[in-house]
Amino acid sequence: MFEGLGDKIRQRLKGWTEQMAGQERNERLQALVRTENEYGVDPFGFNLDFSLAAVGPFLWLYRNYFRVETFGIEKVPAGRVLLVSNHSGQLPMDGAMIGVAMMMEASPPRAIRSMVEKWVPSLPYVSTFMARIGQIVGTPENCRRLLESDEAILVFPEGARGIAKLWPQRYQLQEFGLGFMRLALETHTPIVPVAVIGAEEQAPALMDLKPVAKLLGFPAFPITPTGLPIPLPTKYRLYFGDPLHFTGRPDDEDSELDKKVRTVKAAIQSMIHQGLKERRSIFW
């Protein structure tokens, strides 16, 4: 019974997405289908129909709520690529908006994969939802496998440190992990720096209740003025930078990798500065 209901809602949502996307985009979206068997699911669990249905509400938010503007999306090269972005906002709307942009604005459309936290697979519904829309657990093996099959992967090297940022730390990049650089070197993958403007103000967190987070097994437990981390309708701007190519040994010392990571971080930081200068206000 529930399954039948789910199917109906899914069809509705898919129809909505298609209506918003327009005919031409729809035809191009069909090229994203990557099924290898008669059950319509790729080996990682991605399903195009499910994803198109799931995109609907996010596409609406993209157009009408966050009113996303993208700059330089054409710089994202074809084939394997790592999109490296700043991360913020308590809820990963920044990831969702980059995903919608790559699906609806990039040409050809791309279904990006992002590496999710290891606690996601232990969450009911969320785990299944993430798998069907192509988001998978961020282990190095998964990332390597996807890059080798020429996928576009979104990475937030700030991780939980970024998304749980408090209000005074907005637009200050937290410490970057080095893992993505190792994988880029190993698989000869270009890195496209991405700056998201707007997400950092969407849910101003005043404090992080660490003991509660620990109790619930969450990475953080933010307290916002509304009590919940509901995103405010801030204006989003997405800046895509020129692809950066790195060479070197993936098993190099951390200090060497860190130098390269700092190049990426600087590229993102400068786009953040540019974006903050160009906007009129948080909401417009």
Added chain:
Amino acid sequence: MRKAIVVTGISGNLGRTLAKQLHKTERIIGIDRRPFVGRPKDVEMYQLDLRKKKAEDVFRKNEISAVIHMGIMHDPRMSEEEHHSFNVVGTTRLLEYCAKYGVKKVVVLSSANVYGPSPDNSNFLTEDAPLMAASRFSGVRDLIEVDMLAHGFFWRHPDINTVILRPVHIVGPTIKNAPSNYLRLRRPWTLAGFDPMVQLIHVEDVARAMIAALSPELRGVYNVVGPGEVPLSSVLRELGHTPIPVPHPVARPLLGMLFKYRLANFPPPELDHIQFLCNVDGSRWQQEAGWKPRHSMRDTIRAVVGD
């Protein structure tokens, strides 16, 4: 007399399937505690326990070219002691005989379950992934031990071509392992909100893989994957079953109670398999053995109910 291939656990489903595929081309000696129902006449059968001294006679009296070891038991109702003794002591003895009587080829059936389902797992585990199954389910400790015994044997005897196969969930019309039993339930439990990708392989494909592993140049550990991976919900839908979604915090204690009072035959840690991923990468085996499954995804799923 022709050199023989010894097959342990030959009276089981997989053993019988394998014997039927192999007996026309090879001389087979079967060892099992259970009688071999429907035994082809040219299969020689020794109905005995591997742990008994008599098992050595099979090796003493015959010239053995290869051993296929499938005599491994996994019954959640059997005492852990008996389990451990049968699987671990049996395997130890068998490997001793292989070394002592100059067997050149040993194929051991392990399972992809030795990696264990877990929320931290990568989507595809390669052969070098740690064997973590026992950390959540102590009942499978002896299966891991068998795998490691074979692994140790592989390193200690470079002159013997040992192959360890780790196939994914084996299904078939008469197979009685946990995944097949589960998939035969008309109203199976699922864990609400969890729908992991699963990998199934047809029992005939496993038998073919075991035979392919006899090829002299193959040695080492291999994951063996069937026609691919598919969401659990699609498998249940294909079989026409109606799942009952149970919230996972409730499911574990409830199943624990049902298992204790013998109202269910699945120990609670088995729930991990319908909650988390335990999928493997079988590409090394496919490349090095030039092997492909013969049964399609749909065939493999339908095989559970015997179509």
